[in-house]
Amino acid sequence: MSVQELEKIFLDKIEQEIKIEPKDWMPDAYRKTLVRQISQHAHSEIVGMLPEGNWISRAPSLKRKAILLAKVQDEAGHGLYLYSATETLGTTREQTIVDLHSGKAKYSSIFNYPTLTWADIGAIGWLVDGAAILNQVMLCRTSYGPYARAMVRICKEESFHQRQGFDILMALSKGTPEQRDMCQDAINRWWWPSLMMFGPHDSESTNSEQSTKWKIKRMSNDELRQKFVDMIAEQVKVLNMTLPDPNLKWNEQTSHYDFGEINWAEFWNVVKGNGPCNKQRLDARRKAWDEGAWVREAASVYAAKRKAREEKKEEKQIA
Amino acid sequence: MSVQELEKIFLDKIEQEIKIEPKDWMPDAYRKTLVRQISQHAHSEIVGMLPEGNWISRAPSLKRKAILLAKVQDEAGHGLYLYSATETLGTTREQTIVDLHSGKAKYSSIFNYPTLTWADIGAIGWLVDGAAILNQVMLCRTSYGPYARAMVRICKEESFHQRQGFDILMALSKGTPEQRDMCQDAINRWWWPSLMMFGPHDSESTNSEQSTKWKIKRMSNDELRQKFVDMIAEQVKVLNMTLPDPNLKWNEQTSHYDFGEINWAEFWNVVKGNGPCNKQRLDARRKAWDEGAWVREAASVYAAKRKAREEKKEEKQIA
Amino acid sequence: MTKDTLYNYTLHLADNALILAQRNSEWCGHGPVLEQDIAITNISLDLIGQARSLYQYAAEVFNKKEGREATEDSLAYLRDVREFKNCLLVEQPNGDWAQTILRQFFFSTYQYGLYQQLQQSTDATLAAIAEKSLKEVTYHVRWSSEWVIRLGDGTAESHDRLENALDELWMFTGELFTPAGYELDALKAGFGVELTALKAAWEQKVNEIFAEATLPDAASRAGVWMQTGGKEGVHSEQLGFILAELQYMQRAYPGAEW
């Protein structure tokens, strides 16, 4: 078949909402876009373990410690699903990780902010996971089968995480004056970075158009962001807290909340590597990887030895 | 002069309380005994920095933090004086340290016990420095000049340290019930090891006799120990605390305190390397030394470069 | 005395679980392979679960006796280092992966024997916690055994590192089988476990796994002096630093609900 014919079949499937599967023909650019997006998503899960992991040893109760530990572990699990999805596209986990460590691959910039107080763990659950979910719910219907299926599994756990985050803040909001301050302070620091998670305005977003055509994305950055603002602006009332945006206001005409302009200079600066924790995060990942090298090597050498022994045994039994 | 003549001069000096100086002839065994004893003393200062250093970051007030830091620093200074005294006998600091790290040289076994609470810092000052001082005061009159002079300097600071230790315990003894418990508990744990610091009974002490003849030592282990018990048994009353020895009792006839038998099995076991912290202490010293290797090398390479440059400059000026 | 014994004995079991969980959890996000990051975190979670059940029970025992309000969190977060009753083994630093693995293998193998006996405890709550935990511990033993074998029979480097871990940790294994006062009292009272009787089975398991891992057997270390004290609150200098982090929030915000 000619490339044109293959491309037609591919586009028809997209049109008819038939998932593209690993063995199907697909345009190089589609494959590339997916590898970039899924691995970026995988890295976000893995790097995202660090800011929250920072509070595991100091979680203020045994129950909260267990919940946090389980949550960070879930993120490792999500990383695994997503690395597997990338592998179905012909890129190994190892290669993907090398790209992260070299700075070639990106991860969500939100994880370049520090977790300074326990309330940050609540704010991350509520705001960061809340923003992530909106994106992920959309991706449950993405056109590439393995990615969509990974997303279905992830979404279930993620909404659980968001509730847990909200629950942390709820406890703080009902607590002592110090706890309430801690809660408001965390919301103040995480609000704008959360809005940035949806990416640049649609008008500035270079990859969006093609991704939408291929049904990798099914909603625009600005649409998702608006949905998020509408959701959080309501939930924050339950906490008796406020969002740090004087321009936030319900708009009767649009039936949406209006909100202030994002500091895009900060966004691009953090993407470029200049956030408060970019270096720290990458250093931590590289260190874990480098210090684990001898472990991975031992495991693979042992596996080979064992396989060789078993084959020998089988040969003997046959002989 | 024959060896016999030299030896006679040497012994006459000892007899007449004239200090032996580095350039004087001395018997090999005298030199060896001194090197062993002074370097052991130096190592005790340096290793002794570790158990107390363990509480610098957690000292409970800024004032106490400063006092503790200054104290541990003084110990480093004492180490320096003593390494210098060893060097006057022809053994370099480096060689002495190598012997410590290989386990060939010893240090006072007391530092192989852990500092578990803040009260331990007080107990070390009061009991451990208190025991050390008795020994050191005696050594101010030791026959080898550089050693005696180092001791004079050390003694001044050490008695200051003992007062500071007592002061820590005094504050605790006047404090909350938890603080008083902490104080008594520390005394309970440090009392017996302090008594062991004076070494085996005179009847078991192999090096003592010759050392006494040479006036390196001027009091026996048991004499010093008795002096210590008599002193502490009085001071502990000021603290409203007790010593953990049911046999401790004033003896009208001897005008000394009687006290219970030391657990010599424990003593020898810790000397042999089996104390709670022997491995930890030596590992810490070795780590500091090994990780400092590149620093020492850089300093010496730079010094050489600089010297060469200065010589070149001088040559030019002359030419 | 039984109430005190039961309280102390239960705290000891809880402290063991909590401190090892705390140590293992330091790996979370920093493991050598993603799958093993997940596995070691799982073990942490199991141990925190055990610790919570045990602290809850200890609090119940305490409150009945004292008429005061201990909770799982007050017991975990508001006792200082001399009141903690965990054995020295669990507070040792993670070191490298070999040291973490070996610590887990030693401890889980011990805990397996302990909980098997504790299932027969005359104290129904302890028996139930032991029974419930045994399934988890069985997995911990298997997982850590496999890793001991993998590292011992892997590369020269992994073998060396495992031997090094042995040098670090062997001296803390004797305490597992040296009963503290409350353990002897618990045994007399009928709800405790005869620790010395567990030792033979523990050594057998260690030797079996060490043989596969091409490590010398336990007998080769017969001369090593065994450290004790942790169970009676005389710890290594490590524990104070663990508690400083663990307890910071509860100490800094007394009485707050989280």
Next chain:
Amino acid sequence: MTKDTLYNYTLHLADNALILAQRNSEWCGHGPVLEQDIAITNISLDLIGQARSLYQYAAEVFNKKEGREATEDSLAYLRDVREFKNCLLVEQPNGDWAQTILRQFFFSTYQYGLYQQLQQSTDATLAAIAEKSLKEVTYHVRWSSEWVIRLGDGTAESHDRLENALDELWMFTGELFTPAGYELDALKAGFGVELTALKAAWEQKVNEIFAEATLPDAASRAGVWMQTGGKEGVHSEQLGFILAELQYMQRAYPGAEW
């Protein structure tokens, strides 16, 4: 507002000194050479001394205003991470000797310029503290400068390590000269220092020492993004762990006298 400004400004100066002292003191007993173990401890001691004077003064200011009982220790030991106002530089980990040296060199050179100006402060207490401290700081600058040169112009390894330290630390030097709100207010009120004016002299000193150390000059790093936030309480993740240790005793035993 002046009282608040004075309080915050003084706390900021105190926090800088305390946190760097705490960091440096981690070396005590673990230095590369005995003489340098003593030297870095000396610097710690000087900084604790400065911190104490400053906290005492901040407490005085606070107590006059609030009629409450702040002390040097309540200020050092009972504020949480968001209330600390030290710059990011001083809370960075010790790393190796090169990193510790470079951190000290950057900070002391800054502090030298700062205290020189502060001697002229309209606030007599701050002026007196600055004057008293300046002698110490002069020595800190000299000592750390000598080490920067020694490491930069020493071996290939020491040079590399120093360059690596530069990569770690340069991004935290901008904050030194970026005034926080209370610094601007302090300047307006007449007792503060014009930070931006200190920068040129700082860079000149850095360049001079870097030249001797065979390191590229400051201009070569002109593109590096400067991190800020510490002075306003937005710290790195390091500080929480520093405080957990630093404050443990005061938190665990509230109200006790030591």
